[in-house]
Amino acid sequence: MQITITVNGQSQTDDVEPRLLLVHYLREWRDLRAANIGCDTTSCGACTVLLDGQSVKSCTVLAVQADGHAVQTVESLAADDGELHPVQQAFRQEHGLQCGFCTPGMIMATVGLLSENPAPTEREVREALEGNYCRCTGYHNIVRAVLAAADAGSDGADAEAAPGIGGRA
Amino acid sequence: MSILGTRVLRTEDPKFMTTGGVYTEDLVDERLTGAVYVTFARSPIAHARINGIDTSAVRDSDGVLAVFTAADVTDTATLRGMTRDINQEMTQTLLASDTVRYVGEPVAIVVTEQAYQGEDAADLIDVDYDPLPAVIDLHDAESDKTLLFPEAGSNTAVRYGPPQLDEHLFDDCEVVVSREIVNQRVAPAPMESRSAAAVWGEDGRLVAWIPNQGAQGTRAALAAMLKVSPDKVRIITPDVGGAFGAKFGADPEHALVAWTARRLGRPVRWSETRYENLMGMTHGRGQLQTVTIGGRRDGTVLAYRLEVLQDCGGYPRIGTLLPSLTLLMTPGTYAFAKVESAARSVVTTTTPMGAYRGAGRPEATAAVERAMDLFAAEIGMDPAEVRRRNLLPAFTEPRNNGFGALYDSGDYATALDRALEAAGYGRLRAEQVERRARGDVKALGIGIACYVEITGAGAESGDPHENATVEVHPDGSATILTGTSPHGQGHGTAWAMLASDELGIPVERITVRHGDTDLIPEGGGTGGSRSLQQGGAAVRQASQELLEVARDRAADELEVDARDLRFDVDRSAFTVAGVQQAAVSLADLAGKERLFVRAVFTAPGATFPFGAHVAVVEVDTETGKVELSRLIAVDDAGTILNPLLADGQRHGGIAQGAAQALLEEVVYDADGNPLTASFADYPFLSATEVPSFELVDMQTPTTYNPLGAKGIGEAGTIGATPAVQNAVVDAVSHLGVRHIDMPTSPQTVWRAIVSASEGNA
The missing domain is CATH 3.30.365.10 (Aldehyde oxidase/xanthine dehydrogenase, molybdopterin binding domain)
Structure with a gap:
């Protein structure tokens, strides 16, 4: 099937098998391999990306379902000069990653969360990330990173400087 | 000013957060151009004789290049127990040849042009299985009623400890308590499953990319399986998405990928699904323990005995010998007058057992810490007080624990005091009394665990x-x-x-x-x-x-x-x-x-970090649901180089420890079918099930290295597991409950409450 998907602002048309998963499409067809595949059951969230600004597990979306839509992956977050997005900065500052496998999905889930709820409580953060597994951090520093990113967002990082925070994903 | 001891942010992070790590599945390398894909056909049955394998339907399937069974793989090694004292008749071929011994055991290799095609094709392999009885229960295994390896003459792979236990060990005791304790089987489940890419060069050398915990050990294991000299093998380690003990060395699948690359003269890749990972990667823990503890009513423990029955799974791997580490740490932090322990490892028709964060030491700590609480409950004394009365006094000169471990230094009482103080132990006990007096549905539980563990024992021969x-x-x-x-x-x-x-x-x-x-x-x-x-x-x-x-x-x-x-x-x-x-x-x-x-x-030897954990839980006495509300940890691993990294290790370990105590368990039905072979079924810990952790600093430098550092990677699983389990039991102890096995799921806790109310503690 022919599909046209805008990924990180770039539109491309491809002819794909109907059963092709979005995560495989991103990894194999668009060479964007940050999103990882951690399970077969939509449980772990390592493949989380934004679809029209909403976080989705890209292992549970068929590439053909994304036809005509916009996908954002973690590769697009940092500025061209390498400056990290506030969520990325917070993850680094709070040591919210170890092996890194869950990180791209965790960061995109966080961006999605903060766009819907810019000032979550710790409990809200934990519930929002329930579908994103991490085996290394015990979630402690991930939660701190999300709360720190939320604080940074409310402390004046405007929507332009911090895409994904403050209602703009 | 020295940078050592300061909170330095990780230089690794930007890559992981921007382009992502390059894990084995992500690799783009010109040496892998034109790579084909391996898919393993795996046994769907726990124990069976293989009468024949028909692969004819597969060969016509889309994209299939080759199919191999054990009959083709004749030039690889037969695997045996890692040490000579393990029954050497318990052998494994890389692909099952005449018998399968667990669900998930590789039976055939399908090679396809595309990864998707392999999944379709592997389903078409027709294996004629003649079922044999499954052996799941450890007592059943030890009875030798059904032998996994008839040629071995027994299901017992190895025994550790004295052949005869001392029947007079508890003669001087006023009080003796004994209890069987389950230290259940869990899945390491690193976020990155197993994977491999392999290609043989024109020089006859193999280049293999494998996620591992030590490339040199992986090279040795791979070379041995392939029966080639290690200098013919080059291992390259891409980014590794977690390991937790389960990525040491190499598995049969890794060798088979390399074997297929050699056979076809093409680069070959393999990445398993999570479903395969939960059946095929080694599991951890899996001990049935019997603890017996005795002493005086003044709180002095006089004697302690630990008997271990270790589940090896279908083939003897590292897990078979881990009880020796459990025995090494039998007395833990305590100065008991008389201690003895013995272990026996038995094969069952389940996934082979390997190392999992802590690897034998969490089991030792869990046993003795549960025993201390059983003893405390029996004599009606506060568990903190019983511990204080029996801890080894602080020492700075190496001290033999009587089981071959030379503790380098320790101050266990201070660790316990700091943990109790940080927890506000007195206030917690007072609140517990108030809640009980009010008849609150939500009962408060406080659990304590003191631990000492062994780190840096060395993976190679000679001194570490x-x-x-x-x-x-x-x-x-x-x-x-x-x-x-x-x-x-x-x-x-x-x-x-x-x-x-x-x-x-x-x-x-x-x-x-x-x-x-x-x-x-x-x-x-x-x-x-x-x-x-x-x-x-x-x-x-x-x-x-x-x-x-x-x-x-x-x-x-x-x-x-x-x-x-x-x-x-x-x-x-x-x-x-x-x-x-x-x-x-x-x-x-x-x-x-x-x-x-x-x-x-x-180093002159291994080091022995120590600490104390306190867990606070709330248990709904009507539903059995447990909520871990606090976890306070004192982990003394000597001098800390970077508190950011050390704390991260502690957090992760604590979470995995709590996960075992609260919810994680690999389950098989009576026929040996895995019931937890996906993340939809295996209760992998999520962010909602743990609180933020409270870490207390304590640093007693070791003299064994100039950094003053001991290991800290596994402390969390060693301290937190029994602390959380003890807290759950403590929460409902006023209802007559003396013990609840892990995982303390609502069902288990509820049953324990009901059973106690019926008079069966």
Whole structure:
């Protein structure tokens, strides 16, 4: 099937098998391999990306379902000069990653969360990330990173400087 | 000011957060151009004889290039128990030949052009299985009613400890309590499943990319399985998405991928699904323990016995010998007068057992800490007080624990006191009394665990050692080669800190490399919490030796006596005393001649970190649901190099420990079918099931290495597991409950409450 998907602002048309998963499409067809595949059951969230600004597990979306839509992956977050997005900065500052496998999905889930709820409580953060597994951090520093990113967002990082925070994903 | 001991952010992070790590499945390498894909057909049955395999339907399937069964794979090794004392008749071929012994055992290899095609094709393999009885229960296994390996004559793979237990061990005791305790089987489940890519060069050498915990050990295991010399194998370690003990060495699947690449003369890739991972990667723990503890009513424990029945799974792997580590740590932190322990490992028709974070030591701590609470409950004394009365007094000289472990130093009572103080133990007990008096549905439970563990015991022969090479480059940057193998721990930052502190080169200008056996032929890898105390110490030693080499060269360069030179760390240069202008930098010296040193650090022995954890839980007495509300941890692992990284290790370990206590368990039905072979079924810990953790600082330097460091990677699973379990039991102890096995799921807790109310504690 022919599909046209805008990924990180770039539109491309491809002819794909109907059963092709979005995560495989991103990894194999668009060479964007940050999103990882951690399970077969939509449980772990390592493949989380934004679809029209909403976080989705890209292992549970068929590439053909994304036809005509916009996908954002973690590769697009940092500025061209390498400056990290506030969520990325917070993850680094709070040591919210170890092996890194869950990180791209965790960061995109966080961006999605903060766009819907810019000032979550710790409990809200934990519930929002329930579908994103991490085996290394015990979630402690991930939660701190999300709360720190939320604080940074409310402390004046405007929507332009911090895409994904403050209602703009 | 020294950078050591400070909170340095990780240099590794930007890559993981922007383009993502390059894990084995992500690899793009020209050597892998045209790679084909391996899919394993796996046994759907726990125990059966294979009468025949028909692969004809597969060969016509889309994209299928080849199908191989055990009949084809004739030039590989037969696997046996890792030590001679393990029954050597319990053998395994890389693909099952005549018998399958667990669901998930590889039976055939399907090679396809595309990965998707393999899944379709593997379903078409027709294996004629003649079912045999499954053996799941450990007592059933030990009875030898059904033998997994008739030629072995028994299901017992190995025994540890004295052949005869002392029948008079408890003669002097006023009180004796005994209880069978389940330390259940769990799945390591790193976020990255197993994977491999392999290609043979025209020089007859294999290059294999495998996620691992030590490339050199993986090379040895792979070469042995393939029956080639290790120098014919080059392992390259891509980024590794977690390991937790389960990625040491190599598995049969890794060797089969390499074998297929050789057979076809093409590069081959394999990445397993999570479903395969939960059946095919080794599991951990899996002990049935019997603890017996006795003493006086004044709280003195006089005697303790631990008997272990270890589940080996279908074939004897590392898990078979881990009870020896459990026995090594039998008495834990206590000064019991009489202690004995024995273990027996038995095979069952389940996934083979391997190492999982802690590997034998969490089981020892869980046993003795549960026993202490049983004893405390029996004599009606506060569990903290019973512990205080029996802890070893603080010591600074090495001390034998009677089981072959030489504790280097310890101050267990201080660790316990600090944990109790941070928890507000007295207030918690008062609140517990109030809630009980009110008849609250939500009962409060407080659990304590004291622990001592062994770290840095060494993965290679001889005294524990590790190598490092440090090279300074003409541009002022530096490279470190290490025999350790980071997979999340942050060695890239930590080793750079150590070299930076000596050489005056900024952390961000130091590159740490690992995991390529052509570049680093020797190394013990990362596991057993050994890396900093040996690998880090080696980096420091190499840096210091490099400075001495540089000093001599600088003396020649500046035409002064080497003794008149002083190294100015801020300038990364040697200066001459009293002569401000005369200086030569390490970079300058490296520009004249390569400047590098390889050093091997050898430790006098293993180290023994210790600590105390306190867990606070709320248990709904009507539903049995447990909520972990607080976890307070004192973990003394000697001097901390980077608190950011050390705390991260503690958090992760605590969560995995709590996960075992609360919810995780690999379950089989009576026929040996795995009921937890997906993340939809295996209750992997999520962010909602744990609180933020409360870490208390305690650092008692060891003298066994110049860093003063002990290991900290596994402390969390060792301390937190029994602390949480004890807290759950404590919460409902007023209802007559004395013990609840892990995982303390609502159903289990509810049943324990009901059973106690019916008079069966």
